Amino acid sequence: MFTFKGGIYPPEHKELSRDFQITDAFPSSKTVTIPVTMGGAPNECVVKVGDRVVKGQIIAQSDKYMSAPVHASVTGTVKKIEPHMVTGNTESPCITIVSDGSDETAYMTPLDPFSCDVKDALKRIKDAGIVGMGGASFPTHVKLNPPAGTEIEYVILNAAECEPYLTIDYRTLKEDADKVIDGLAIELRLMGAHGIIALESNKADLLGVLNDAISKTGYGDDMEVRIVKTKYPQGCEKNLTLALLGREIPAGGLPAAAGCLISNVGTVCAISDAFRLGKPLIERPLTISGGACETPKNIRVPVGTNVGDLIPEVIQLKRGEVAKIISGGPMMGFAMTNAMFPITKGTSGVLFLTKKETYIVDESPCIGCASCIRACPMKLAPVMMARTIRTSDFEQAKKYGLMDCIECGSCSYVCPAHIRLVQRFRYGKNVVRTRTAEAKAKAAAAASTGGTK
Amino acid sequence: MAESDKNEIYLSPSPHFANGVTTQKIMSVVIIALLPECVYGVVIFGIRALITILVSVAGAVCFEALFQKLTKHDITVSDCSAAITGILLALVLPPTTPVWQVLLGDAFAVIVAKGFFGGLGANVWNPALTGRAFLFVSFPAALGASWLDPATDAVSSATVLSQIKEGSFIADSGTYLQYFLGNRAGCIGETSILLILISFAFLTLTRIIDWRAPLTMVATVALLTWATGGDVLMAMLAGGLLFGATFMVTDYATAPVTGPGRLVFGAGCGLITFLIRKFGGYPEGVMFSILIMNSLSAFLNKLTVTKYGYGRRAKKPVQARKTVTSFDVKNAEKEASK
DSSP states (O other): OBOOSSOBOOOOOGGGTTTSOOEEOOOTTOEEEEESOSSBSOOEEOOOTTOEEOBTOEEEEOSSSSBOOEEOSSSEEEEEEEEEEETTTEEEEEEEEEEOSOOOBOOOOOOOTTTSOHHHHHHHHHHTTOBOTTTTOOBHHHHTSOOTTOOOOEEEEEEOOOSSSOOHHHHHHHHOHHHHHHHHHHHHHHHTOEEEEEEEGGGGGGHHHHHHHHHHHTOTTTEEEEEEOSOBTTTSHHHHHHHHHSOOOOTTOOGGGGTEEEEEHHHHHHHHHHHHTOOOSOEEEEEEESTTBSSOEEEEEETTBBGGGGTTTTOOBOTTOOOEEEESOTTTOEEESSSOOBOOTTOOEEEEEOTTTSOOOOOOOOOOOOHHHHHOTTOOOHHHHHHHHHTTOHHHHHHTTGGGOOOOOHHHHHOTTOOOHHHHHHHHHHHHHHHHHHHHHHHHHHHHHHHHO | OOGGGGSOOOOOOSOOOOOOOOHHHHHHHHHHHHHHHHHHHHHHHTHHHHHHHHHHHHHHHHHHHHHHHHTTOOOOGGGSHHHHHHHHHHHTSOTTOOHHHHHHHHHIIIIIIIGGGTSTTTOSSOHHHHHHHHHHHHOTTTTTSOEEETTTTEEESOOHHHHHHHTOOOOOHHHHHHHHHTOSSSOTTTSOHHHHHHHHHHHHHTTSSOSHHHHHHHHHHHHHHHHTTOOHHHHHHSTTHHHIIIIITTOTTTSOSSHHHHHHHHHHHHHHHHHHHHHSSSSOOHHHHHHHHHHHHHHHTTOOOOOTTTSGGGSOOOOOOSOOOHHHHHHHHHHHHO
């Protein structure tokens, strides 16, 4: 079975929600709070308070190439345009729309992805506001247009879904395999590449469904399903290329440097919808789970739905048991101060964890057990990074791999002293980036004044 | 109000999961691994060994608590690390060591070698070995000058290692077996190679210790002994080599954390052990070799494996794709039709 060295085996907890079909849900307040920017360069709002907007209409965009427009996910009236708490506990400009219950839509006209021009196809993907739906929210049209001179040999559909609890990719593949295969085929056509669908072994039951869908479409020679070992962080693109192809993505480089392009399951579905239905990315499926959830489930909601507005109609919680609200998975997700934050294009799950499930303990001194070194999927030395950051020796920390850290959390997971290693590394990276930028600015200033002297 | 607002919500950086292993649990497993040596020590050396072990553990724990109280730190003896220091010190002392000397060794180990350096995880030298070294140089008469033979209950001055040094050792197969099983003169815990191997296997399988440093240490001693025409088997069976390799070289705080660092660390310990045994003033060199190498741990940590994205696999050879996909064909046809 394909895998990589290092990594961890956290309890999966996928059984909580894996057998629940994706159901459509709508906020009880009939209100959505859509962040103006969801991936790429900051957008400008193109609607005003009081405007009537139609589902699918662009409400924010930017003229920058590296950006993705945002569309109204419901038909109704713009109520507010002001900062609102988003994932990460920060405030970000959001457009609040109150739905008027109308079914009116303003979708684009369908486009045949296999006969249209590659340029038009990329434009369609941009116009549909498609970004990576795994969390990073990188604009997809940029990803599908790799820098000149790099050849994409493989498009990997990342269906590893290695984060515990999350089952949304699994459900999507199970319920909508045809759409996934179609979306992947569109990407393959654009890249002229071979497709690999990577499934973790705990989802091996999908093998039949996927192979059927592939043979039905006649893409049998162009794509294949490969089973990878169930292990965290198998779904990280760096570990995935290593496991599947024995290739490492060079430090600081994009997957394209290793001839690979990695796509999320939700993203390829959105691509298929954008061409076949002309529908922009205005809704997304996600997993609602965790021990404090009365009924863990998989739902599909309009982008911008406030999680709090789904309680208690859609999400029933065990009274007084919620200790952590997490946007994303338990390994890399954000702990939120409350549930009033919008589901964005990159939200793959919202978890309500009990105190027993999560760990709430104090740090103790590092004993030098080196468990973190064994667990690191990037072959770094987390303990030494933490020690050198403590003494502000960032140069040495870089040698130990500070800037190569993917923040997967494997080191913190195994640390017997419960040291918040990932937090230390985020801090360290931030310092290094700030210093590099300052040094650059200084050098530039010196260069410009140097001429006048 | 959303219902979640009635809950006590915690915030923390990711990950929000842990595997539940704690420092205390790791230390407890090490104590379990040390129990066979303790029991066997008591079996062959009798009540004196039991008293030494109990006094040493109690002393180490009390001194640590006392030191932390006096220096106004949180008292952390419940992490079991002081207890391990106590057990380890007792197991590397001869059963004839006076009780007051044991306590003195404890005090030196947990206060001077550990507390002064910042406590758990911050010490540079292995506390138990530092305590032993302190006793060794302070009371040479009690440590190492004479040894209790469990078979005869008599005290003699000669050990196999000193005989090897003097060249008066004559090997016979019975001696090897006796040394493997452990019914011989020596420190309380170091005699039974069989039990030490069992502990080693247990600790390695539970992934508490890393095989690297112990293996390179023993291998280096064996190789150098063989190369100089010595008795390889006896070099491993006699003295404290295997005990040191299993329990002292693998001490978390005082050994390197990186894989290559540990390999070199073990090899260095083996080299110095061999040099002291062969050319030094003492018949045994395990203790000093480990203490000397402890000093180098911080430097050896600079030895690391190649990180992801820097190695051979990242430098992908430029190659043409093996297969032409049907999408290539379609795209090419489209280009041609233009």
